[in-house]
Amino acid sequence: MTARGRFITLEGVDGAGKSTHTDWIADKLRSLGHRVVTTREPGGTPLGETLRGLVLTEPMTLETETLLMFAARCEHVAQVIEPALAAGEWVVCDRYTDATYAYQGGGRQLGVERVAVLEQWMQPSLQPDLTLLFDVPLEIARARLADAREPDRFEREGAAFFERTRAAYHARVQAQPQRVRVVDSSRSIDEIRVQLENELRSLAAMQPA
């Protein structure tokens, strides 16, 4: 029987620097002998990518926004993440449910409880094995985003939204410190990768849950 793969998610506020490491993490895992799929949320399936386009650009209520994040996630888990894990592949996903807790629950002030209800309704069993939370202060994130393409609906939000989102991510660390590992992303890329390699090796050495 094929051993189940592991599920790794990357989180952080916009501009924290997580996308910079996605391919590197995948290559590192391959060098350790694992088959790897990289994917992202919202997105990862044809329907999910269509929903992504809407949610990043169209005005909508907070409830609609939250439901669309979960709708995209439902498809993603069913079509991509679960099948890959079952086939023994490791899945590296740029954002997952912690992002809904942080952005909708915290940034937009929906609250943890309402996000938790949807999480339990959708997929009670699929939690990441490891979540890497790329953490930076506001001024660093803003400076890193400055050269990027046209900002989306979330990137246009102000400092208070950013601070609430970051605080909600930290609450996820408090709630599940074993799973959610903080990466001080204000350091150099090389310094960050030393920590990432340690986290990945620890996960690879652990027995599956």
Ligand code: ADP
């Ligand atoms: P995110 O995916 O979290 O929004 P990115 O990975 O796209 O952020 O990074 C945003 C910008 O910051 C990019 O231009 C990237 O090159 C730069 N960057 C990322 N990490 C670092 C770092 N540790 N030091 C300096 N610049 C960085």
Ligand code: TYD
């Ligand atoms: P991301 O792919 O990180 O953006 P980028 O292409 O700029 O790197 O994420 C897109 C945006 O979606 C980001 O601002 C965070 C937001 N988001 C939520 O608000 N809730 C969610 O559940 C998810 C998955 C993303």
